[in-house]
Amino acid sequence: MILRVVQRLSRDWFLVGMILAVVLAALFPDFGRSGGPMHADVVANVGIFAVFFLHGFGLSAERMKAGVTRWRLHLLVQSFTFGVFPLLWLLLDTLGGRWIPSDLSLGFLYLCAVPSTISSSVAMTGIARGNVAGAIFNASLSSLLGIVLTPLIVSVLSTTTGQSLSLVDAVLKLAVLLLLPLVLGQVMRPLVGRWFARYQRYTHAFDRLVILLLVYASFCDSVAAGSFTRYGGGVLAISLVGAALILAVVLVLTTTASRWARFEKEDEIAAVFCGSKKTLASGVPMARLLFGAHPGLGLIVLPLMFYHQLQLIVCSVLAERYASRPQ
Structure with missing residues (x-):
C-alpha cells in the first residue's frame, strides 16, 4: 500500500506544482x-472565467439525465456535501476551535462548504x-448547487470565526464568473463538443495550471501579510491532521x-466517492x-x-478494493 502511494505521488505533477507554487510565493510574494x-486580480478573474467556460463544454446533459432516477442516492450525497460536512465542522470547531488561528478555522469551514469534485x-x-x-x-x-450553497454556508457559519461574508455580493460574483461561463459553454457544446473531446487533455492541463496560478497568488497575499511567520509550521500540521480527520x-x-x-x-460506491470528495478545481477559484x-x-x-491530495490517495486505494470484489 505504501509503495502504491509513493508511486502515485511520483506521477502527480500537479502536487509538485502546488509545492512549487507555495515555495515561489514564499520567495517572491510581492x-x-x-x-x-x-x-x-485581473489574471485570476480571466483564468477563472476561462476554466468554467471549458467546464461548460465538458458537462454532458445526456449523461446527467442517465443518472437522475436514483433520488435516494442523490439525497444522501447532497446531504453529506452541504449538510453533514458543515455540521462536522461545527462539532470540531466547538471542541478545538479556540486553539486554531481564525483564518485556518475559516479554511476548515470553507473546506466543508465547497462542492464535490466531478472528475475524480x-x-x-x-x-x-x-x-x-x-x-x-x-x-x-x-457543482451547480455550490454556487449558491457554498457562500450561504460560509456566510451563516463564519460568524463563529469572528469574520463575515456578504452573501449577496458573493453569489453575484460566483454567478458572473462561474455560472455564466458554464452556461455559455453548454450553449456552445453542440457546436464545438467534438473539438473539445479531441483536445480535452490539453484543456484539463490548462485547468490545473490556472489553479496553480491562483494558489501562488493566494499564498503571496498571506506571505506578504506575515500570516505564516506569525503562526509558524504548526499551521501545516494542524491543516494536515484536521483534513485527515475529516476525511476519515x-x-x-x-x-x-x-x-x-x-x-x-x-450506489454505495457512488455515494462514498461523491459524498466524501471536495473540489480543489472549483474550490480555489471560488475562494479567490x-x-x-x-x-x-x-x-x-x-x-x-x-x-x-489525501482524498485522491485514500480513495484510489478504496477504489481498488471495491474493484477486486467478485463480479
Missing part, C-alpha cells in the same frame, strides 16, 4: 500579491465498478449510511472570488489543498 506587478469522483466510481451515471449526476449537481470520519459515515439505506453496491485579497487567503485554502 510579484503575485494583490496590487503587485502580476495584476493577480467519476473516475474513482468507474474504477470501483460503481454507478457511474449516478456519480456524474451528483458531482455535476453539487466522512468515509466511515457515507459507507455506514449507504449500507443502512440498503443501497446496491454500485469569495475572499478576494484577504491577507489570510493562503491559510484559508490550505486545508482544502491537503484534503485534495
Whole structure:
C-alpha cells in the first residue's frame, strides 16, 4: 500500500506544482500579491472565467439525465456535501476551535462548504465498478448547487470565526464568473463538443495550471501579510491532521449510511466517492472570488489543498478494493 502511494505521488505533477507554487510565493510574494506587478486580480478573474467556460463544454446533459432516477442516492450525497460536512465542522470547531488561528478555522469551514469534485469522483466510481451515471449526476449537481450553497454556508457559519461574508455580493460574483461561463459553454457544446473531446487533455492541463496560478497568488497575499511567520509550521500540521480527520470520519459515515439505506453496491460506491470528495478545481477559484485579497487567503485554502491530495490517495486505494470484489 505504501509503495502504491509513493508511486502515485511520483506521477502527480500537479502536487509538485502546488509545492512549487507555495515555495515561489514564499520567495517572491510581492510579484503575485494583490496590487503587485502580476495584476493577480485581473489574471485570476480571466483564468477563472476561462476554466468554467471549458467546464461548460465538458458537462454532458445526456449523461446527467442517465443518472437522475436514483433520488435516494442523490439525497444522501447532497446531504453529506452541504449538510453533514458543515455540521462536522461545527462539532470540531466547538471542541478545538479556540486553539486554531481564525483564518485556518475559516479554511476548515470553507473546506466543508465547497462542492464535490466531478472528475475524480467519476473516475474513482468507474474504477470501483460503481454507478457511474449516478456519480456524474451528483458531482455535476453539487457543482451547480455550490454556487449558491457554498457562500450561504460560509456566510451563516463564519460568524463563529469572528469574520463575515456578504452573501449577496458573493453569489453575484460566483454567478458572473462561474455560472455564466458554464452556461455559455453548454450553449456552445453542440457546436464545438467534438473539438473539445479531441483536445480535452490539453484543456484539463490548462485547468490545473490556472489553479496553480491562483494558489501562488493566494499564498503571496498571506506571505506578504506575515500570516505564516506569525503562526509558524504548526499551521501545516494542524491543516494536515484536521483534513485527515475529516476525511476519515466522512468515509466511515457515507459507507455506514449507504449500507443502512440498503443501497446496491454500485450506489454505495457512488455515494462514498461523491459524498466524501471536495473540489480543489472549483474550490480555489471560488475562494479567490469569495475572499478576494484577504491577507489570510493562503491559510484559508490550505486545508482544502491537503484534503485534495489525501482524498485522491485514500480513495484510489478504496477504489481498488471495491474493484477486486467478485463480479
